[in-house]
Amino acid sequence: MSYLAKSPWLIHYDGSSCNGCDIEVLACLTPMYDVERFGIINTGNPKHADILAITGSVNEQNIPIIKNIYDQMLEPKVVIAIGICATSGGIFRECYNVQGGVDQVIPVDVYIPGCAARPESIIDGVVKGLGVLEEKYKKYGKKR
Amino acid sequence: MSKRTIIPFGPQHPVLPEPIHLDLVLExxxxxxxxxxxxxxxxxLEKLVxxxxxxxxxxxxxxxxGICSFIHAQTCSQAIEDLLPIEVPERALYLRTIWAEMSRTHSHLLWLGLMADAFGxxxxxxxxxxxxxxxxDMVEDTAGxxxxxxxxxxxGVRVDIEDAKLKDIVIQYNDLEKEIKEITDVFVEDYSVKHRLVDVGVMSKEDAHVLGAVGPTMRGSGVAKDMRTLGYAAYKYLKFEPVVETAGDCYARTKVRIREVFQSIDLIRQAVAQIPGGPIAVKVTGNPTGSSFQCVEQARGDVAYYLKANGTKNLERFRVRTPTFANIPPLLKMLGGCELxxxxxxxxxxxxxxxxxxR
Amino acid sequence: MAFLKLAGTVTKRMGMKSACYMYPVVAREFTKTTRGHVELDSADCIYCGLCQRKCPTKAIEVNRQEKNWTIQPLRCIVCSGCVDVCPKKCLRMENTYSSSVTSKF
Incomplete structure (x- = not known):
């Protein structure tokens, strides 16, 4: 972990999640899990962020917002779907207002299962996302 | 007259972990x-029935x-048990009470943290x-x-907590109580915290009543209403008084929640001391009929469940009135006339x- | 007074070790009750399909003819409802979570 070459900043958007995964994402930032050790910061500004973490499924209302945040982020970017609702819709898959997972709207790079996803699982997923980010850098022919 | 501006607030905003949109009309x-x-x-999800x-x-x-998850499950189970009808063993009621109070303590600590974050x-x-x-960690050890x-x-409940573990919970809560006391003293006594909270967002007792506030928001305005006094689960065997503050500002609401954390720890101690032995669940047979209305005190206020069944394995109607929904009109009242x-x-x-x- | 209190707090904190679990460096020990993922001991399974019917997210698929039991980890909400209903008690809840994946299929 100590060889992370980049300090990825993360923006978190709550789709229609139940707060469970949300709170676990926040818990990752607090002293017990403390992802700031690795330089990961939760930012509120899409233009500062490398990683978009989405919890919860998508519905009619938040499709334009998720697209908006995604478009504002600079390339290369990684999308992480946290929790079962974000990956497949979960228990709410059959609800009338739920479209399904986040991959219905924007391309998703890492899926983190779990209901609610554990902080350990989220940290693992973000590390996996960093690998994807590295590859995208190479694809863009950028030096870091 | 000065110029009016409208500032959109949310749905994606750094202080809000969740999406709500407010159009703030400013002068x-x-x-x-x-x-x-x-x-x-x-x-x-109500249509999922x-x-x-x-x-x-x-x-x-x-x-x-995801924060009051256990209390939602408890209320839903209570309503279905009322429809069937079945009698839940006493030990299960006590275990539900212990978990509900654990959930309340963690929810209030979460809120205190977010509040601290909001005032910087x-x-x-x-x-x-x-x-x-x-x-x-205690919850994971007991509930999974x-x-x-x-x-x-x-x-009933799905897993039992052994008596040794229950005693261990009390010991851990005793240690935790001292640590919580240390940080809550900062909320109550610190000058700069008081500066941000006292006389901010004042709501009078009448407004709280008329606008239908619930939970700590209402008790912060001086109305002593706590659904736990109805005596569902094991609350009928425990001794407690609703926590009330009279000022009606953000500081009073913070104080209500701080005192409720200690009250919950006390309730857990009482419940562990009195918990009886016996089975933790009864077998469920048959399909529910009739209708049931349940009111339960959550960390945020009272949640109301209305369930209607028609004798098939699917319910006919599943209606939930949650505490924040009731607290939005009081919020709009508090926001009028405050600083941005x-x-x-x-x-x-x-x-x-x-x-x-x-939902 | 305030200075003494501050000095007391600082000295107390200096003696304490870090609160952090140091997660990726130090592996996390899960408790016995932790719900992580569902596993099947296929030797005992009679492929009755009760778990499939009870699953609230339809994550489990049982094929009685081909004697096949599959679970989609990206649909399972680890409610352990299937473990409760299993008549042969051959389903069990493991305490390690299922790992994240980069593609759905």
């Missing part, structure tokens, strides 16, 4: 009016909100959440999940849970 720096727009988290069996609705209810005291936020993790407990089912910089603090002071509100 200079004063908020004249706040117009909410909700629906970003609406899933329509057509597809899920009644026993599975407990899982759905548990996932209405980052270190306090981190300390609150550090203590909250210890409660979550961290935020989604998953230990409640129709007819106080908006995050006031919005947080009702402990908004948007995923509850919209």
């Amino acid at each position: 200079d720096e004063k908020v004249v009016q706040a117009i909410p727009r909700i629906g970003y988290v609406h899933r329509g 057509e597809k899920q069996e009644y026993a599975n609705m407990v899982y759905v209810a548990e996932r209405i909100c 005291f980052e270190a306090l936020f981190m300390h609150c959440w550090r203590l909250r993790e210890k409660i979550l 999940g961290r935020v989604i407990f998953g230990s409640c089912k129709v007819g 910089a106080d908006v995050p603090v006031i919005v947080l002071s009702i402990d908004p849970c948007i995923s509850c509100t919209e």
Whole structure:
């Protein structure tokens, strides 16, 4: 972990999640899990962020917002779907207002299962996302 | 007359972990009016009763909100048990009470942390959440999940807590109580914290009544109403008084929640001391009929469940009125006439849970 | 007074070790009750399909003819409802979570 070459900043958007995964994402930032050790910061500004973490499924209302945040982020970017609702819709898959997972709207790079996803699982997923980010850098022919 | 401006607030905003949109109508720096727009988290889970069996609705209810998850499951189970009807063993009632109070302590610590974050005291936020993790570890040790407990089912509870473990919980809470006291003293006594909270977002007792506030928001305005006094689960065997503060500002609401943390710890101690032995669940047979209305005190206020059944394995109607939904009209009243910089603090002071509100 | 209190707090904190679990460096020990993922002991399974019917997210698929039991980890909400209903008690809840994946299929 100590060889992370980049300090990825993360923006978190709550789709229609139940707060469970949300709170676990926040818990990752607090002293017990403390992802700031690795330089990961939760930012509120899409233009500062490398990683978009989405919890919860998508519905009619938040499709334009998720697209908006995604478009504002600079390339290369990684999308992480946290929790079962974000990956497949979960228990709410059959609800009338739920479209399904986040991959219905924007391309998703890492899926983190779990209901609610554990902080350990989220940290693992973000590390996996960093690998994807590295590859995208190479694809863009950028030096870091 | 000065110029009016409208500032959109949310749905993606750094202080809000959840999406709610407020249009703030400003006159200079004063908020004249706040117009909410909700629906970003609406899933329509009440209609799921057509597809899920009644026993599975407990899982759905548990996932209405990830913070009061256990109390949602408890209320849903209570309502279905009322419809069937079945008698739940006493030990299960006590275990439900213990888990519900654990859930209340972790929810209030979470809220205190978010509040500290909203008025810009980052270190306090981190300390609150550090203590909250210890409660979550206890929950995981007993129930099996961290935020989604998953230990409640129709007819009782799913897992038993051994007596040794129950004693251990009390010992851990005794240690935790001292640490919580240390950080809550900062909320109550610190000069700069008081400066941000006292006389901000004042709501009178009459307003609280008329606008239908619930939970700590209402008790902060001097109305002694606590659904736990109805005596559901094991509360009828425990001794407690509703926590009331009279000032009606953000400081009073913070104090109510701080005192409720200690009250919950005391309730856990009482419950562990009196818990009887015996089975933890009864077998559930048959299908529910009739209708049931249940009111239960959550960390944020009282939640009301209305369930209607027609004798098939699917329920006919599943209606949930959650505490934040009732607290939005009082919030709009509090926002009128406040400074723009106080908006995050006031919005947080009702402990908004948007995923509850919209389901 | 305030200075003394501050000095007391600082000295107390200096003696304490870090609160952090140091997660990726130090592996996390899960409790016995932790719900992580569902496992099947296929030797005892009679492929009755009760778990499939009870699953609230339809994550489990049982094929009686081909004697096949599959679970989609990206649909399972780890409610342990299937473990409760299993008549042969051959389903069990493991306490390690299922890992994240980069593609759905």
